Amino acid sequence: MTFPEWTKPGIYGAFAGAVAVSLLGFTWGGWTTSGGAQEMADSFAAEQVTLAMVPVCLNLSKADAKRVEILATLQEASSFQRRKAMMETGWATLPGTDAPSRDLADACLAELALDGS
Incomplete structure (x- = not known):
């Protein structure tokens, strides 16, 4: 042929x-590939869960009897240590989990506006 x-x-x-x-x-x-789309969807979902949990973090901070002392400690901490200090308060722990969330700690710190401005 x-x-x-x-x-x-x-x-x-x-x-x-x-x-x-x-x-x-x-x-x-x-x-995009299906793996890339799944990664973007997971990232978006995690961001939305964090944003939805910020009011819970703020309510926990308002209900804490040691709020004034904790806020003073957070204010005095350097910007590099604030996230760790926030995670130690327990306010940034998602319900049903044992470990605090780094992203929630950052978002809660941003909402508390502890930078003095």
Whole structure:
């Protein structure tokens, strides 16, 4: 069986076009793999849970009998140590978990506005 002379360049052209379309689609076209989409969805869900839990953290801080002392400790802590100090208060622990959440601690600190401004 003989193929026409244009077959080989046509196949190479189709292959090169498929590669070019794939590269453009994934870099500039907004295409993503299922793994990348799952990673983005997990990240978004974690952010939303953190934002939803900030009022709980603030309510825990308001209900704490040692609030004044804890806020003073947080205020005196350096900006690098504030997250750790907030995590030690227990206010940044999600209900049903044993360990405090770093993201919730950061969000709660931001809402408490302890930077003096």
